[in-house]
Amino acid sequence: MIVAKNITKSFSRLKALDEMSVTFSKGECIALLGPNGCGKTTLIKTILGMVVPDSGTIEFDHEPIAGQWLYRNRIGYMPQIGRYPENMTIANVFEMMKDIRKGSCKQLDEDLMESFELKALMHKKMHTLSGGTRQKVSACLSFLFNPDVLILDEPTAGLDPVSSEKLKEKIIMQKEKGKLILITSHVLSELDDLVTEVFYMQDGKRVFSKKILELKEETGEERLSKAVAKMMVLSNEQKHDKSYTF
Numbered sequence: 001m002i003v004a005k006n007i008t009k010s011f012s013r014l015k016a017l018d019e020m021s022v023t024f025s026k027g028e029c030i031a032l033l034g035p036n037g038c039g040k041t042t043l044i045k046t047i048l049g050m051v052v053p054d055s056g057t058i059e060f061d062h063e064p065i066a067g068q069w070l071y072r073n074r075i076g077y078m079p080q081i082g083r084y085p086e087n088m089t090i091a092n093v094f095e096m097m098k099d100i101r102k103g104s105c106k107q108l109d110e111d112l113m114e115s116f117e118l119k120a121l122m123h124k125k126m127h128t129l130s131g132g133t134r135q136k137v138s139a140c141l142s143f144l145f146n147p148d149v150l151i152l153d154e155p156t157a158g159l160d161p162v163s164s165e166k167l168k169e170k171i172i173m174q175k176e177k178g179k180l181i182l183i184t185s186h187v188l189s190e191l192d193d194l195v196t197e198v199f200y201m202q203d204g205k206r207v208f209s210k211k212i213l214e215l216k217e218e219t220g221e222e223r224l225s226k227a228v229a230k231m232m233v234l235s236n237e238q239k240h241d242k243s244y245t246f
């Protein structure tokens, strides 16, 4: 569904993405992992067309995305930090988004708005919201237009535990519907029941990408955090052994 080939993106002398290639398929829930500053958000933004790569190509459903924008109607994006017109109420923001996306979605998905009880807060202005409520607005907007692809950048950061669980349940339901979900999180324990694949990056490059079953089998670990940690140790140990392919 999304295929990126040899994507490079530099900011001055820093290579945020270095010849990065990825294939993300329908029905997968992929954890995009790696240390701070390794290029996860930059990769997401190149897929969304918000950052233009210096070289390389990205295809969405076999069509190059360069110069295109309609494909974005099929993606729900929850940014790490949602930025909105601060003087608007939550209701204004939703109306604005519905207006922008007019006609691109027949049936709105308002499940999360209900489970987060957001409707009671609709009159509040964005600049008055707590960090968690702002995060809930971003989550609701990303699911609202029933997208085929969900890109969620640190979705549970700032959410209380009950709201986090509600969001996780919603993500699992979308995965079961066969959607493609890309998710970044530094709290690996939250990803345990969610992800089907792990894509681990460092310094703008892929270190390994593995299906979750394969990862658990190879490391002998059940929990994602332990499996990823062990994979990193194996990766370092095997760096000079060319017979071992990640």
Ligand SMILES: Nc1ncnc2c1ncn2[C@@H]1O[C@H](COP(=O)(O)OP(=O)(O)OP(=O)(O)O)[C@@H](O)[C@H]1O
Pocket: 011, 014, 016, 034, 035, 036, 037, 038, 039, 040, 041, 042, 043, 080
């Ligand atoms: N617009 C920009 N201008 C200059 N440098 C940038 C810009 N965007 C990203 N970078 C740099 O590119 C590198 C990758 O950043 P990116 O946000 O993709 O990392 P990340 O893996 O998402 O990090 P985190 O886990 O902290 O969210 C970082 O060194 C960052 O400072």
